[in-house]
Amino acid sequence: MTESVDSPATSPVTVEDGVLYVRVATPRGGNVLNGEAMAAGAAALSDLDESVGAVLLVGAESNFCAGGDVRAFHGAPDRSAFVRQLADTFHGFVRALTSVPVPVVAGVPGWAAGAGMSLVCHADIVIGGRSTRLRPAYPALGFTPDGGLTWALPRIVGTRRARDILLADGVLGSDEAYRLGLLTRLVGDDVIASEAERVARSLAAGPTEVSRATKRLLLASDSATLSDQLDAETDSIAHQASTADGIEGVDAFVEKRRPSFGH
Structure with missing residues (x-):
């Protein structure tokens, strides 16, 4: 049985069989971060129902999340104020996600760039495939990281390696991301979504x-x-x-x- 956390049937946050699903990206602009999902997800995570035994982060179409909506940045009359508001909403979700008392699983096909890479760093179990690519992507925009990336990445890969990745805007393929611990499991590209769902459901059905x-x-x-x-x-x-x-x-x-x- 699927239950929408928000009233619309198309809500990016739903509950099914003890798993809270958060669709972190929207197909718009190449799978950019979904602001609606961040706000609704933060609310659901902060008031987590006892029946929920796992959280599953999923993307949109072929990419997990390609980062923020750069076209929206470009069109904002006050870019600083606009980006601040987006970062505040995103960080509300990150704070709720990192304090949630149940396992967090992420299924990561294709690109996890910018905000998408930050979210990958905050999941407990991260399932990727050969198509998976991670990149900070902030330097290319003239931005600094958000989403806790400068906090989480050094704790996963080590301080020196994190500096290299963030300052040089390094692209990490699936093998290197797995070796560094950013991906915890590698499967076939065609089963990333189903395997992530299987793991989340298994955790929700366990003790x-x-x-x-x-x-x-x-x-x-x-x-x-x-x-x-x-x-x-x-x-x-x-x-x-x-x-x-x-x-x-x-x-x-x-x-x-x-x-x-x-x-």
Whole structure:
């Protein structure tokens, strides 16, 4: 069953079988960032229904997201004010996405440039194919990055490599993006979308409280000491041992059967 988060049937944000779908790009202008999706997505992520067990970011047509709408920048009477407003909306979505308590999956065919590359950096599981290309693209416009790219990229690929990619506006093919950890799985181009959906649905159908608890630990780890993180892990695993899913998981293992986790 598909449920629209906003009232129009064509909403870029929908919920289906425990997965929150966000269509981050619109076919306009070669698959540019969808501002409507950013606003609606931020609202849905900030008030996430308990029935949602995963988030899936999808693009439009053959590209994941080719970045901002440069023609709209060009036509704005006050470009600075216009770009600021767009960045504020985009960053509202990024803030909500990076604090969401469930796994975030992205299916990335074709180009993920500019804002699209930023979104790739904030997903937990990123599925690409041979067609996948990543590029900052900001220097070519005379812009600096947004979407948290200068924060996330160094944490994934390392500080020195991130400087090279961002300053030189490097294009990363699928093999290099996978080697650097920007893509976490490579599949055939024709199954990127279906594989990303399969993974998201599998996560939503699994022990969702475990996923949420694991995400909480991962989100806290950025600013925690090892000692603090060990204490948090002790508290979390001890709590999970007494939950319905924790009991079912252990019982199923001992009884040599597939666990039946509740939601």
